[in-house]
Amino acid sequence: MKTVFLRRSVLALSLSLAALSLGGLSLQAHAQDPAKKNLVIGGTAGSNTDQLKQGIVPILEKKGYKVKLVEFNDYVQPNLALAQGSLDANFFQHQVYLKKFAADQKLDITELVQGPIAPMGVYSTKRKTLADVKEGDRVTLPNDPSNLARALVLLEQNKLITLKPGIDALRSTERDVAENPKKLKFIPLEAAQLPRSLGDTEYAIVNGNFAISSGLKLTEAVVLEKTPEYYLNVVAVKNADKNTQWAKDIAEAYRSKEFKAVVDSKFQGYAKPSFLQ
Numbered sequence: 017m018k019t020v021f022l023r024r025s026v027l028a029l030s031l032s033l034a035a036l037s038l039g040g041l042s043l044q045a046h047a048q049d050p051a052k053k054n055l056v057i058g059g060t061a062g063s064n065t066d067q068l069k070q071g072i073v074p075i076l077e078k079k080g081y082k083v084k085l086v087e088f089n090d091y092v093q094p095n096l097a098l099a100q101g102s103l104d105a106n107f108f109q110h111q112v113y114l115k116k117f118a119a120d121q122k123l124d125i126t127e128l129v130q131g132p133i134a135p136m137g138v139y140s141t142k143r144k145t146l147a148d149v150k151e152g153d154r155v156t157l158p159n160d161p162s163n164l165a166r167a168l169v170l171l172e173q174n175k176l177i178t179l180k181p182g183i184d185a186l187r188s189t190e191r192d193v194a195e196n197p198k199k200l201k202f203i204p205l206e207a208a209q210l211p212r213s214l215g216d217t218e219y220a221i222v223n224g225n226f227a228i229s230s231g232l233k234l235t236e237a238v239v240l241e242k243t244p245e246y247y248l249n250v251v252a253v254k255n256a257d258k259n260t261q262w263a264k265d266i267a268e269a270y271r272s273k274e275f276k277a278v279v280d281s282k283f284q285g286y287a288k289p290s291f292l293q
Contacts, residue, residue, distance in 0.1 A: 052262045058086045058094040058106040061208075062229025063134045063283065064249065068107055071278035075269040081262070089208050091117075091160055098252060099123040105257075105266060107131060108225070110247045112186055113162040124255045129267040130289040132279050133249040134224020136166060137237030138174075141214050146174050146238055151198050153218035159204035164189060167221040170241045176200065186246075224286075234285045243287035 055076065059065040065087050073083045086103065088094045094106040095117055109117070111127060118125050143149065157167035165188040171177045178195035179188055190202050205213060210222040211230035224234065234240060241247075251270065257263050269275060276292050 052104075052260065053080055054082050054084075055104045055262060055266075056084045056086060056102070057266075058088055058097055058103045058108070060088050060091070060094065060108040060225050060229075062225040062227075063286075064108045064225045066228075067132065067279070067283065070282060071275045072107075072266070072269050075272060075274055076265065079265055079269075081265070091163075091207060095121070095123060095125060095252065098125055098254065101254075104262070105251050105253045107249060107251045109250065109252065110162070111250050112166075112246055113160065114250060114252055116162055125252050126255050126258060128251040128253045128258060128263055129270045130245075131249045131251060131270050132283055132286040132288045132292065133243060133247065134228055134234060134283075134286055135237075135240040135243050136163070136170060136221060136223055136247075137227060137234065137240045138170065138219055138221050139211075139214060139227065139232060139236065140219045140238050142218050143238065146176065149176065149198050149200070150218070152201060153198065154201045154203055154216075155219045155221065156203045156205050156210055156213040156217050157221040158207045158210065158223060160207065161187065161189070163207060163223060164204060166241075166247060168193065170221060170239075171200075173241075174239060240285075245289070248287060248289055 057068060059068050065085060068085055073085065076083050086097070088108065091109065091113065094103065094108050097103045098106050105128065110133065114125070114127060117123070138146065158164050165186050168177065168179060168188050169185050172179050176198065177193050177200070179185060180192050180194040183192050203213070203217065207223050208226050210220050211226060211232060213220050219238070222232065227234070251266060253263050271291050279286065279288060279292055
């Protein structure tokens with residue numbers, strides 16, 4: 017009898033352990049469930065968040081997602097929040113900035129899909145055109161390396177400065193200016209502060225999203241850049257998430273006819289990737 021009781025006890029213990037093991041596998045499978053339906057997406061104030069709100073969120077909601085938007089006022093926190101897991105994706109930066117920031121900060125984040133961007137522009141309340149520039153005029157421009165270089169290229173394209181030959185224009189700084197015949201004084205500022213500098217300087221070179229969020233109109237710019245493809249905005253995600261279904265659905269939303277219709281009607285004048293042309 018004791019032997020039978022022992023065998024039954026061992027059998028019961030084995031079954032209990034098996035049940036616990038299966039339960040653990042079930043919980044683990046549930047934790048790794050790819051059917052994620054709650055998304056948190058970050059964007060900077062102005063046109064970037066507006067595009068998400070008006071064009072992308074409605075498409076994702078039709079697919080069954082619940083989307084929370086988080087608005088930022090700088091170019092640093094959105095990528096840190098993404099890398100730390102507070103965001104699933106963000107939309108605020110161009111490819112050049114993303115690559116440099118990720119490399120400098122050692123962040124495992126990457127581009128998912130391109131999207132529209134409001135062009136960088138030169139604005140002024142004191143000069144009507146760039147032909148009106150006077151010697152010693154003050155020019156504010158973004159202080160982050162990639163957009164500083166972008167602003168200098170814009171000035172060179174409009175024949176106000178000449179950059180040193182042979183340099184990487186995407187990494188240029190004030191030290192790379194070879195010729196500055198009007199002796200322009202460059203004042204780098206945080207991108208979000210550039211619109212406020214208009215009252216104190218002759219020209220301000222402003223990123224499009226911050227121009228719009230401050231009340232400036234693209235049509236009011238003294239000149240707008242002809243935006244190359246590498247300065248288009250991108251959606252960024254963590255590398256580990258790039259092939260998830262929800263990431264694929266975000267990319268599909270940007271490539272959709274519905275989003276193109278929103279861009280064509282509400283974001284006229286924006287630079288766009290080829291699939292939205």
